[in-house]
Amino acid sequence: MSTLLNPYISFRDNARDAMTFYQSVFGGDLALSTFGEFNASEDPAESDKIMHGMLTSEKGLVLMGADTPNSMDYSPGSTISVSLSGDDETELRGYYDKLSDGGTVTVPMEKAPWGDIFGMCTDKFGIAWLVNISGAAAAPAS
Structure with missing residues (x-):
């Protein structure tokens, strides 16, 4: 197997609500495991929280996420964004529209100075997304 890099939120x-939402955006199979299933927390209030979630879309996208246990620090912030890019405008605009629904559009989807179509949003769970749709291939230099 080759090495993969997957966002883990x-x-x-x-986490259950967020991962279910992302499944509605990207489709695919969602596997959720709770702390209770693995006896991974001594706090009974955490038994139904998500210890590990993994969404695998038909297009090969993989997104992982979990609830942070109460005993661990949780400091949400703006230090990371998830980026989607490609050349299928219909697919990528669809993702952008679904991700921004109930969230905040920070950069509308429009032609960017570098020639691509680009937009940014923060979804209803506070996760920042960048979506870039590749423009026409640049003409080769003569």
Whole structure:
């Protein structure tokens, strides 16, 4: 197997809702495991929280996430964004529209100075997304 790099998003008490939402955006199979299933927390209030979630879309996208246990620090912030890019405008605009629904559009989807179509939003769970649709290939230099 080749090495993969997958975003892993930490949540506080809403990983199930967030991962289910992302499944509605990207489709695919969602596997959720709770702390209770693996006896991974001594706190009974955490038994139904998500210890590990993994969404694998038909297009090969993989997104992971979990609830942060109460005993661990949880400091949501703006230090990371998830980026989607490609050349299928219909697909990528669809993702952008679904991700921004209930969230905040920070950069509308429009032609960017570098020639691509680009937009940014923060979804209803506070996760920042960048979406870039590749423009026409540049003409070769003569």
